[in-house]
Amino acid sequence: MVSSRHEAMHRIFQDYPGLFSGVSEVLGVAIPPPTSVTLMPTDLTEARPVERRVDTLLRIETEDQGPFLLAIEAQGKKDPDKTVSWPYYVTYLNNKYRLPSLLLVVCQDHATAEWAARPISIGLRQWQTLALYPLVAGPHNMPVITEVAEARKDLALASLAAITHADNPDVGAILKTLSATLRDVPETIADPIVELIAQGLGNRPAAQQWRNLVAVDLSFYKSALSEEIRDEGRDEGRAEGRAEGLLLILDVRGIAVTDETRQKITSCDDPQLLHQWLNRAATATTAEEIFAEE
Known part of the structure; x- marks a missing residue:
């Protein structure tokens, strides 16, 4: 199953076709800026039972170089x-x-990037029939962008750089710079970037840092990630309210509550389960009866 971070590492080139100009400059390859870019079919399957698909395929037009794939x-x-x-x-x-x-x-760790950059030779030792030299973008050569002015120059490049530096010890500063940059960007531009970075970070610790930054700095956005964070906040608020209501009912009815029971109630973050406990508290004679069915 393809992971979200896998998708983000190549999908960003579909959403921002001109991104390769910035990437190629970073990689030290002189490729002219495109005059047009066409998203090509990714199915490279032959008419035989072998299926091969490249992640993303672009046809790029340049003024001096001409078209290339x-x-x-x-x-x-x-x-x-x-x-x-x-x-x-x-x-x-x-x-x-x-x-x-x-x-x-595109890679997210040094070992994979080093492996991917090795030339692939086809032929005999005495005669090389075909050699492939992949361009590799990863944490070893993508810029560490921690200045808003630099990130603002090329948001797509800054986003890809953040994704490739997901394991960088300074990823917090990188993500903070991006969130600060996106504050002044229209939602139509910021929303896709917010989602791509969230996908690209996957389940790494940096993903939670990004969620926190989005919640604080970009809470006004309507991106899927922002909505998810707001929903979590609403659920947390409902759970806290029901836990307080349950403790109040037990106190009013004179039912003794131990420290263990209080901890169990206040640490529960499931609004539906707390609602069930509230209903039982109306007729229970002891706190234990509230949790009898668990």
Whole structure:
């Protein structure tokens, strides 16, 4: 199953097709800015029972270079099978479209990035028939952006950089810079970036830092992540209110409440379960009867 962070690492190029210009500059490859970009079909399957799909495929037009194809792969770990599939992608694209092709691999850890950057050679030791040199973007070469002015220059590049630096010890400062930058950005631009970064961080500790920043700095946005955070806040508020109401009922009815029982009630964050306890408290004669069915 494809993870959300896997999707974010290549989907960002679909949402911001001009992003490759910034990435190529960072990687030290002189590629002219595109004059147009076309999202291409990602299905590279042949008419035989072997299915191969590249993560994202773009046709990029440039004024000086002419058109070329950019195949983008999000790679979360070392995969020996890629030494077979990646050359296949490039040769297939060359055969089908008769256009120059580049392979860009996006990684989130140094070991995978180092592995992905190794040339893939096809042929004999004495004669190299085909060699593939992937471009690799990862924590080893993507910029660490901690200045709002720098992030504002290219939001898409800053977002991808944040995703690739998900395990960076300074990721908190990177994400804080992005959240501060997005405060002054229209919702239509900020919302997709908020979601892409959330997906790209996956289940790493940095993901919770991003959620906290979105909740505090970007609470006015209507993105799916913002709505999810607000829903969690409403659920938490309902749970706290019902816990207080349950303790009040027990006190009014003169039912003794031990420290253990009080802790059980106040630590419960399930509004529905607290509602059930409230109903039982109306007729229970002891606190134990409230939890009898659990």
